[in-house]
Amino acid sequence: MYSGFSDYTKHHDYLVCVDSDGCAMDTMDCKHIHCFGPCLVAEWHLEQWKEPILARWNDINLYSMTRGINRFKGLNLMLTEVNEQYTPIDHLADLTVWVNSGAAPSNDAIQKAIDETGSPILKKALIWSKAVNAAIVALPEELKKPFDGAKEGLAAASAFADVAIVSSANRDAVVEEWTKFQLLDHVDIMLAQDMGSKAHCISEMLKFGYDPDKVLMVGDAPGDQDAAQQNHVHYYPILVRHEAESWAELQKIGLDKLKAGVYTGYESEKAAAFLRNLGA
Numbered sequence: 001m002y003s004g005f006s007d008y009t010k011h012h013d014y015l016v017c018v019d020s021d022g023c024a025m026d027t028m029d030c031k032h033i034h035c036f037g038p039c040l041v042a043e044w045h046l047e048q049w050k051e052p053i054l055a056r057w058n059d060i061n062l063y064s065m066t067r068g069i070n071r072f073k074g075l076n077l078m079l080t081e082v083n084e085q086y087t088p089i090d091h092l093a094d095l096t097v098w099v100n101s102g103a104a105p106s107n108d109a110i111q112k113a114i115d116e117t118g119s120p121i122l123k124k125a126l127i128w129s130k131a132v133n134a135a136i137v138a139l140p141e142e143l144k145k146p147f148d149g150a151k152e153g154l155a156a157a158s159a160f161a162d163v164a165i166v167s168s169a170n171r172d173a174v175v176e177e178w179t180k181f182q183l184l185d186h187v188d189i190m191l192a193q194d195m196g197s198k199a200h201c202i203s204e205m206l207k208f209g210y211d212p213d214k215v216l217m218v219g220d221a222p223g224d225q226d227a228a229q230q231n232h233v234h235y236y237p238i239l240v241r242h243e244a245e246s247w248a249e250l251q252k253i254g255l256d257k258l259k260a261g262v263y264t265g266y267e268s269e270k271a272a273a274f275l276r277n278l279g280a
Contacts, residue, residue, distance in 0.1 A: 002189040010208040011188065014161035014258065017202060019219040020192075021169050022068060023238045024150040025177050028220070030143045032061045035135035036071065040078065043128040049086045056081060065278055067240065068221020070168050070197075071132065072098075072105040075125060091121035098122060104196045107133075107170075133170050146181050147238070149247030153218075154186035156251045160259060165190045166201045166217065166227070198227035206231060216258050218250065225274065234263050237274035 002008045022028030037057040041050050060066050061074050069077070076092075076099045083089040094117065103109045107129055114122045157163050163186055167174055171192035178184045191201040198217075206212065215233035217224055220240060228235035236254050238246040254270075257263045 001184055001187055004189075004191075004195065005204050008189055008208065010162060010210070012160060012162045013211070013214055015164060015205060015210045015215045016157040016161045016255075016258075017164045017166040017198075017205070017215070017217045017233075018154065018157075019068070019198075019217075019221070019224050019238075020165060020167035020174050020178070022062075022240070023218060023220040023224070023243075024146055024154070024165075024183065025144070026147045026243065027144050027177065028068075029062060030139060031132075031136055032058055034139060034143075035132050036061065036074075039128055039131045039135055040075065043124055043131065044079070044082070044089065046082065046086070049082075053078070053082065053086070063240070063278070065222050067278060068168070068219070068223045070099075070105045070223075071129060072110065072125060075128065089121070091119060094119040095121045095125060104194075104200075105168075106193045108194060133173065136170070136173055137176075144177050144180070146177075146183060147247055148244040149251065150243075151181065151183055151186070153247045153251045153255075154183060156255055158186040158188075160255075161216075162188045164188060164201075164205060165192065166198050166224075167192050168198060168223075169193060198224060199230040202227055202231045202233060206233075213261070213263075214258070216254075216263070222278070225271070234258065234267055235271070236267075237270055237277075239274065239277045242277070 018024055037054040041047060041053060046053055057078055060077055076095050079089045079092055083092050098113050099105060107126060110122055110126050154163060165174060165187055169192060171194050174192050195201055212232045216236055217228035217233055218236045220238040225235045236250055257266045
């Protein structure tokens with residue numbers, strides 16, 4: 001398996017890109033409920049408003065059209081609301097400027113911004129992000145598992161296509177989780193948070209000569225769909241709370257339609273179901 005673009009070799013005409021958290025791995029809910037939100041409350045000492053803030057964090061990151069947003073962009077949205085509704089957040093503008101700067105929103109990138117600016121809120125954001133990563137590692141193992149049908153779907157895709165993990169999650173966490181359940185057996189390249197945005201990763205993969213009409217992005221969030229649309233490739237949604245059914249349908253119907261070159265009409269139907277499922 002390749003870990004970056006520099007040494008990658010294309011083997012098939014087709015490419016299937018797959019998100020990790022909330023798509024292949026049933027880890028998204030537990031990570032936000034047990035790690036992201038509580039670490040936010042702790043780092044910014046928001047215990048006084050803990051319940052509504054945690055509920056709102058989950059709305060932003062799990063159950064609305066911002067599902068799957070990058071952690072630092074989600075943090076900025078949440079802290080903006082906290083600043084407006086509960087208590088002032090010092091130096092919030094620095095975080096807003098950084099997340100909108102176009103820099104890859106990762107720990108390495110925010111460390112670079114800290115080195116350049118010394119911004120206190122960027123330092124806190126990095127402390128929070130590292131605390132989240134540590135909390136994720138400490139999660140009980142029984143909470144980290146793939147969705148039913150994900151492994152079978154990946155195996156079906158790898159029979160005729162190159163398979164790429166395209167995820168905004170922490171690379172170490174993705175490696176750990178996909179290795180444990182032998183999902184990497186069906187993967188050709190891993191593109192995690194450190195490789196840039198999902199749209200960027202798909203764009204870089206297209207440079208290896210894939211026809212966009214033979215490329216499919218499998219994801220669970222609007223950001224996955226946006227990344228596909230920006231690159232004019234197809235999208236298949238894994239529906240929140242209907243993940244096993246979504247994987248079964250991808251294996252039985254979606255992949256066949258991609259291979260047959262008749263995915264477009266089917267894609268429109270799936271896109272409508274995706275929006276309905278997130279309350280859009």
